Amino acid sequence: MLSETSVFPSDEMNEIIDVLDRAVKWLVLSHEKPDGDTTGCAAAVARLGIRLSKEVTLGGPDPCHEQYEFLLDGMNFRILREIPAGFIGGDSAIICLDTSTADRAVHGVIEASSSCPVINIDHHPDNERFGTVNWIDATASATGEMITEMLSSSPWGVDKQEAEALYVAIVTDNGDFRFPSATVRSHECAISLMESGAVPSRLAAILEASLSSEVLRLWGRALSRTELFAGGRAAVYWLGLDDFEANGVTRGDTNGLVNFLLKIKGVRLAALCSETDDGVRVNLRTRPPFSARDVAVVFGGGGHELASGCTIKAPMSEALALLRLEMERNAARHPAD
Numbered sequence: 001m002l003s004e005t006s007v008f009p010s011d012e013m014n015e016i017i018d019v020l021d022r023a024v025k026w027l028v029l030s031h032e033k034p035d036g037d038t039t040g041c042a043a044a045v046a047r048l049g050i051r052l053s054k055e056v057t058l059g060g061p062d063p064c065h066e067q068y069e070f071l072l073d074g075m076n077f078r079i080l081r082e083i084p085a086g087f088i089g090g091d092s093a094i095i096c097l098d099t100s101t102a103d104r105a106v107h108g109v110i111e112a113s114s115s116c117p118v119i120n121i122d123h124h125p126d127n128e129r130f131g132t133v134n135w136i137d138a139t140a141s142a143t144g145e146m147i148t149e150m151l152s153s154s155p156w157g158v159d160k161q162e163a164e165a166l167y168v169a170i171v172t173d174n175g176d177f178r179f180p181s182a183t184v185r186s187h188e189c190a191i192s193l194m195e196s197g198a199v200p201s202r203l204a205a206i207l208e209a210s211l212s213s214e215v216l217r218l219w220g221r222a223l224s225r226t227e228l229f230a231g232g233r234a235a236v237y238w239l240g241l242d243d244f245e246a247n248g249v250t251r252g253d254t255n256g257l258v259n260f261l262l263k264i265k266g267v268r269l270a271a272l273c274s275e276t277d278d279g280v281r282v283n284l285r286t287r288p289p290f291s292a293r294d295v296a297v298v299f300g301g302g303g304h305e306l307a308s309g310c311t312i313k314a315p316m317s318e319a320l321a322l323l324r325l326e327m328e329r330n331a332a333r334h335p336a337d
């Protein structure tokens with residue numbers, strides 16, 4: 001069980017427990033291009049619903065990433081273009097997890113909120129509060145922490161499979177407790193999940209050994225294009241459309257790739273640029289005091305302080321030049337150490 005000090009009961013959390021308790025049908029949704037946090041939370045909440053004999057539909061706008069498929073074992077994950085008609089009505093609840101904007105959720109979620117509760121649980125500071133109940137806590141290192149606390153505070157508790165899914169949600173978002181977002185509270189959640197049956201070494205082994213040789217070759221191409229600038233404090237690499245085609249891999253296979261740049265001594269600002277059909281998707285990571293979000297917002301993006309993203313609608317060479325310029329400007333604001 002979580003200690004008294006680790007739980008942050010909020011009116012929103014209690015209201016969500018009530019809404020979930022009353023609803024007969026649960027539509028549990030992960031966000032577009034799903035990561036470990038949204039997938040782990042969706043898996044845990046869907047399993048809870050099944051355990052409580054609710055009519056559960058689990059899905060999202062994009063398929064689950066291969067790396068996290070084991071969390072969905074025995075459940076059906078539906079790729080949804082829009083909110084299914086059966087989920088618009090008083091006996092339903094729609095649950096959006098780790099989803100900062102309605103754009104990142106399944107289409108029609110705003111429209112559905114006029115006739116059915118839409119529960120929005122998230123830790124992104126820029127969450128648009130598009131739900132009918134919004135529980136947003138930017139101090140949580142993962143939405144998985146919030147769900148752990150909610151389940152621990154409810155009469156339902158956490159079973160072993162739910163605990164595993166929530167543990168994965170937490171460690172994938174806070175870098176195995178190594179990012180500054182990881183707090184005492186994160187560790188307390190992990191302890192409580194271990195007490196419910198999650199075994200960190202088992203989960204780490206599954207998460208670590210999950211890449212195909214093709215994905216490793218794709219990463220190799222990006223790594224070979226590493227470019228340092230801003231006095232060695234910023235670094236970037238890129239992947240073109242050809243790289244994705246040649247390797248028979250998908251865009252989701254770049255999850256985690258940007259982090260390698262921060263392994264270079266001295267690098268505090270890192271970016272991975274991936275070419276898409278309508279521009280260049282940029283994943284940004286920084287170490288304090290640098291802000292990834294400050295760079296992302298210049299190009300209309302957003303996210304967390306140290307992990308953000310944006311899309312630059314330009315060919316790769318032009319996008320790289322614009323991005324380098326902005327990263328140089330950002331680096332110039334902080335004295336070299």
Ligand SMILES: [Mn+2]
Nearest residue numbers: 037098143173
């Ligand atoms: Mn998250």
